[in-house]
Amino acid sequence: MQTYVGAPQLPSDDKRWKIVEATARRHGREPHALIETLHTVQECFGYLDENALRFVASVLRVPLSRVYGAATFYHFFTLKPKGKHTCVVCTGTACYIKGAPLLLKAIERRHGIKPGETTPDGELSVLTARCLGSCGLAPAAVMDSAVLGKIAPEDILARIERGIHP
Numbered sequence: 001m002q003t004y005v006g007a008p009q010l011p012s013d014d015k016r017w018k019i020v021e022a023t024a025r026r027h028g029r030e031p032h033a034l035i036e037t038l039h040t041v042q043e044c045f046g047y048l049d050e051n052a053l054r055f056v057a058s059v060l061r062v063p064l065s066r067v068y069g070a071a072t073f074y075h076f077f078t079l080k081p082k083g084k085h086t087c088v089v090c091t092g093t094a095c096y097i098k099g100a101p102l103l104l105k106a107i108e109r110r111h112g113i114k115p116g117e118t119t120p121d122g123e124l125s126v127l128t129a130r131c132l133g134s135c136g137l138a139p140a141a142v143m144d145s146a147v148l149g150k151i152a153p154e155d156i157l158a159r160i161e162r163g164i165h166p
């Protein structure tokens with residue numbers, strides 16, 4: 001298992017990893033911080049995927065199996081959704097005020113799904129996150145891995161369309 005000496009290597013330059021790492025650091029990067037750190041991943045990304053679980057395992061120096069165990073045992077964690085494409089809409093305070101509910105409403109009207117749901121054809125899953133770490137870009141969303149800032153309802157629908165039918 002990989003262990004970190006000094007600052008851990010983040011999976012990418014996505015600012016959200018820094019928020020996750022800060023939670024782990026606050027708890028001394030000890031194994032008992034597992035649930036707390038997974039919560040932060042979920043709040044920042046909307047779900048837990050393998051990449052995130054691996055990062056949490058290495059940063060807290062716990063076996064990946066234990067991280068998987070916690071992620072699948074507790075109902076409040078969502079594993080990577082089933083849809084081929086994923087749209088995560090930030091509903092943190094800044095984004096909420098700037099119109100996140102309108103984004104969700106537009107998606108629901110067009111695709112018939114609410115946060116946590118996947119279209120029947122398996123093309124799109126919609127999720128919410130509590131802060132994507134880009135409050136200056138509110139309202140923000142992430143379509144697959146692209147961060148969308150100051151996005152209007154019609155633009156998010158267009159981005160989803162382009163994502164599904166490139």
Ligand code: FES
Nearest residue numbers: 090092095132134
């Ligand atoms: S509240 Fe939405 S990015 Fe921070």
